[in-house]
Amino acid sequence: MGNETMGPLEHLEHPWNETMEHPYLDLVVDKILKQSLGCFGIFINSIAIWILVTKKKMQNMFLHLLACSLIADNGYLLMALLTTMHYEFKIEFLAWIVGYFSVPFKGVFYAANVLITVNLAYERYISINDSSGYKASMTIASFRYQRLKKYIIFFTLFPLLFNLPRF
Numbered sequence: 001m002g003n004e005t006m007g008p009l010e011h012l013e014h015p016w017n018e019t020m021e022h023p024y025l026d027l028v029v030d031k032i033l034k035q036s037l038g039c040f041g042i043f044i045n046s047i048a049i050w051i052l053v054t055k056k057k058m059q060n061m062f063l064h065l066l067a068c069s070l071i072a073d074n075g076y077l078l079m080a081l082l083t084t085m086h087y088e089f090k091i092e093f094l095a096w097i098v099g100y101f102s103v104p105f106k107g108v109f110y111a112a113n114v115l116i117t118v119n120l121a122y123e124r125y126i127s128i129n130d131s132s133g134y135k136a137s138m139t140i141a142s143f144r145y146q147r148l149k150k151y152i153i154f155f156t157l158f159p160l161l162f163n164l165p166r167f
Contacts, residue, residue, distance in 0.1 A: 031088045038081045045070045045077070061123055061138055064148050068155070069116040076109035104166035111159035119151050 052058055052067040082102040086094040094102075127134045138144050 031084075034084050034088070035081060038077050038084070041077050042074050042081075045074045049074075059141075059144075061144055061148065062120065062127075064144075065116055065120050065123060065151065068152065069113055069120070072109045072113040072116060072155075076106055076113065079103070079106040079109060100167070104163055107163040107166055108159045111162055112155045115155040115158060116151075119155065 049067050049070045052063050052070070079102045082094060083098050083106070085091050086098045086102075
């Protein structure tokens with residue numbers, strides 16, 4: 001009578017149960033796939049940064065901020081790769097790097113990326129509200145670089161100060 005309530009496949013043995021993960025799936029997904037996608041992300045972001053910075057027609061404030069965002073993404077991905085290499089591959093000599101460098105700087109890069117996104121939204125807001133004045137002021141290279149320098153100082157120092165307790 002107990003077998004009547006069971007489904008047609010419930011009596012079969014599974015290669016693993018709910019408490020134990022499949023070891024090959026764990027190896028492929030958690031170790032190899034994470035590292036491969038992280039390296040691919042750093043590579044693609046680096047190509048995009050190179051394109052945004054070197055092309056003459058792409059010299060505007062929005063694209064400079066976008067390049068800064070990609071730099072922060074690369075920093076976060078690199079710190080995540082170091083952390084994953086230590087915890088997943090059990091590389092012990094990375095222990096001091098992870099504890100004192102990788103984990104705190106993951107927070108710094110994450111906070112910097114959030115601030116850059118807010119600055120991107122602010123720049124878009126200004127360009128929509130005052131399109132003629134904004135375009136005129138952004139054609140002056142020295143004004144654009146001075147404004148970009150202020151942004152870079154802000155989203156470099158504030159995340160460092162914000163994440164200071166992690167160090």
